[in-house]
Amino acid sequence: MDNINDNRFYNKHPGIFLVLLSVITYLMLDFLLGAIFIPDNPNQFRTYHPYYHHDLKPNVCVQTTWDAVNYYQMCTNSLGFRDEKIRTIDLKTDKTRFLIIGDSHTEGVGLEFKDTFTGQLIRMTDSAHYEFLNAGVVSYSPKLYYLKTKFLIEQVKLEFDHLIVFIDISDIQNELAYENFNPGKKIGLNIRLHNLNTFFKDHSLTWYAVQLYREKQKLRAFYKNANREVKNPKTDLYSTFFSDFNNSEFLRDKAFHDIGSWYLNRKIFEKWGRKGLTLESEYMQKLVLLCRKNNIKISISIHPWPVQIKYGDVNSIQVQFWSKFAKFHKIGLINLFPVFFGLNQKFDVIKECYQKGDVHWNAKGSKIVAETVLRYLEESYPDIQAH
Numbered sequence: 001m002d003n004i005n006d007n008r009f010y011n012k013h014p015g016i017f018l019v020l021l022s023v024i025t026y027l028m029l030d031f032l033l034g035a036i037f038i039p040d041n042p043n044q045f046r047t048y049h050p051y052y053h054h055d056l057k058p059n060v061c062v063q064t065t066w067d068a069v070n071y072y073q074m075c076t077n078s079l080g081f082r083d084e085k086i087r088t089i090d091l092k093t094d095k096t097r098f099l100i101i102g103d104s105h106t107e108g109v110g111l112e113f114k115d116t117f118t119g120q121l122i123r124m125t126d127s128a129h130y131e132f133l134n135a136g137v138v139s140y141s142p143k144l145y146y147l148k149t150k151f152l153i154e155q156v157k158l159e160f161d162h163l164i165v166f167i168d169i170s171d172i173q174n175e176l177a178y179e180n181f182n183p184g185k186k187i188g189l190n191i192r193l194h195n196l197n198t199f200f201k202d203h204s205l206t207w208y209a210v211q212l213y214r215e216k217q218k219l220r221a222f223y224k225n226a227n228r229e230v231k232n233p234k235t236d237l238y239s240t241f242f243s244d245f246n247n248s249e250f251l252r253d254k255a256f257h258d259i260g261s262w263y264l265n266r267k268i269f270e271k272w273g274r275k276g277l278t279l280e281s282e283y284m285q286k287l288v289l290l291c292r293k294n295n296i297k298i299s300i301s302i303h304p305w306p307v308q309i310k311y312g313d314v315n316s317i318q319v320q321f322w323s324k325f326a327k328f329h330k331i332g333l334i335n336l337f338p339v340f341f342g343l344n345q346k347f348d349v350i351k352e353c354y355q356k357g358d359v360h361w362n363a364k365g366s367k368i369v370a371e372t373v374l375r376y377l378e379e380s381y382p383d384i385q386a387h
Contacts, residue, residue, distance in 0.1 A: 033205040044202070045074050046138075048194050050184035051155075052147035054241070056080045056107075056137055066110040067358070073112060079158065082134045084113045084122075092159050095131045096381065099152075101145050102166030103174075105303065106136025108366070110355050115363035120370035126386045136166065139241045141174035142283035147183060149287060153294055155187075162297040164334075164373070165287070169305055169318055170259045172276030177245040179279060218243075260307035260359065263316045277321060288329050297380075299332035300325075301373065304340055305359045306350045314341045334376045336369060343368070 042064045049055040061075040077083040100106060100118055108116030114123070118134040125132070135148060145165055152158045184190055200207040242251070250256045255268055262273040284300070291298040302322050304313070319337050326333035343349050353365030361369060377384055 027204075030204050030206050035203070037205055038202065038208050042071075045076065047080075047198070050187050050190040050194075051151050052144050052183070053178060053181055054137065054139070054144075055148075056082060059086050061086050066360075070110065072110065075113065079133070079135075079152075079156070082107055082113060082116075082118075082136070084119065089133065089158075091157050093131060095129055096162070097131045097133065097160040098162045098164060098377075099133050099135055099149075099158075099160040100164045100166065101140065101149065102136040102301075103140045103168050103170065104136075104138040105168055105360055106134060106140075106166045107138055108134075108136075109138060109360055110358065111361075111363060111366065115366055117361070117366040117369040117373065120367050121373060124370060124374055124386060125384050130381070130384055133160070139170075139174055141171035141178065142167070142280045142287065143175060143178050143181070146283045146287040146290065150290055153290070153296075160296065162299070163287075163291055165284070165298065165300045167280070167284075167300055167302050167318075167322060169263055169308070171280055172262060172273045173256070173259050174241070175276045175279035175283075176247075176250075176272065177242050180244045260305050263308065263318055264311055264313055269317065273317075277317075281321075281325065284325065285329070288331060297332075299334060299376070301334035301336065303336035303369070306354050307359075308337075309340060309344055309349055312341075314338065332376065334373060336372060339368060339372050340365075 040062075042062075045057050045060045045062055045064065047055055047057045056074075056076045058076055058078050058080040061073065063071045064074045065071045075083055075085050077086065078088045081089070106116075106118070108118065113119045116134070118132055118136075121132050135152070137144075140148070142165075149163065197207075197211075201211045202208075245251075250272065255261065255265075256272065262268050262276075288298055290296075300322060302318055304316075308314075308316060314337050316337070319335065323333060323335070340349050340353065343353070353361060353368060355362045374385070
């Protein structure tokens with residue numbers, strides 16, 4: 001019996017045994033306290049991506065908020081696309097598949113999925129033969145549209161027939177922010193390391209505290225550089241997308257953050273917008289070539305913000321530029337400017353079609369977008385409507 005006891009690990013290595021026991025005990029307590037004290041993060045479904053900057057986590061379903069007041073459900077499918085529920089998306093399909101990509105307007109912030117324009121398109125169309133997937137994410141722009149689409153085609157091997165790109169006026173600013181971002185190497189390893197970091201941040205109170213301190217330091221630096229005082233979930237999230245942008249002169253200029261006025265003010269447009277639009281054009285050209293190489297049809301859609309409706313900017317620089325771009329590259333254009341400006345003659349479009357105090361569409365505005373897109377698609381797909 002004595003020989004058996006002497007061979008036990010804790011008898012042969014008491015120091016190591018005590019260290020291991022202490023570590024295990026600490027981790028158990030750390031995770032237990034994490035379960036109690038780590039608060040829910042309304043943006044926990046958002047994630048870093050080493051190839052195209054940021055994305056949505058796949059297969060999650062959580063309650064989130066855009067304005068810190070109203071909550072809505074955010075679900076993603078197996079590809080990390082916003083969806084009605086968690087579900088697996090086949091990489092190949094016999095249906096005619098449309099991939100829609102854009103920024104927060106396309107993601108549908110502030111809305112239940114059924115009320116987004118993609119959700120409404122799904123209900124309006126023949127689901128037995130046509131499929132719509134929503135690859136849009138907050139603060140995307142042409143550089144990320146191109147990189148994500150390229151990744152989906154070449155790495156994920158997702159097959160689709162028609163890409164619809166929603167170009168937003170905020171894209172010109174995002175292009176400046178992402179100018180120095182380059183796709184990382186060892187993508188699989190980087191994603192696994194990021195997922196491991198996220199796991200410990202969500203469960204370990206110690207790791208959560210360390211990461212929270214680092215994030216607050218970065219956020220504090222952003223607000224200081226940007227000379228901003230108003231803090232809310234929108235600008236907190238917005239700050240994370242400027243991690244590769246270090247131009248303090250621009251960040252400190254209040255006009256730089258007033259994206260809606262860039263197309264309205266010629267001086268501001270020439271200072272920042274012209275370069276942003278040039279960068280947009282370069283990546284959209286790459287996206288057009290990528291689609292043609294893979295026999296994928298591509299269309300672009302442009303839409304007004306409330307400030308453009310307010311000041312009657314129906315034939316804006318944005319409309320002129322992308323109309324010429326579409327004509328030159330012989331691709332389809334869905335121009336939502338005359339649609340919303342036309343309706344503004346009948347009722348207050350800003351009040352009726354946009355979320356209160358926000359630039360994003362409400363359910364009614366999203367329905368108008370869905371109906372316009374459907375009318376456009378009927379020209380090439382006459383039987384697309386559900387019967």
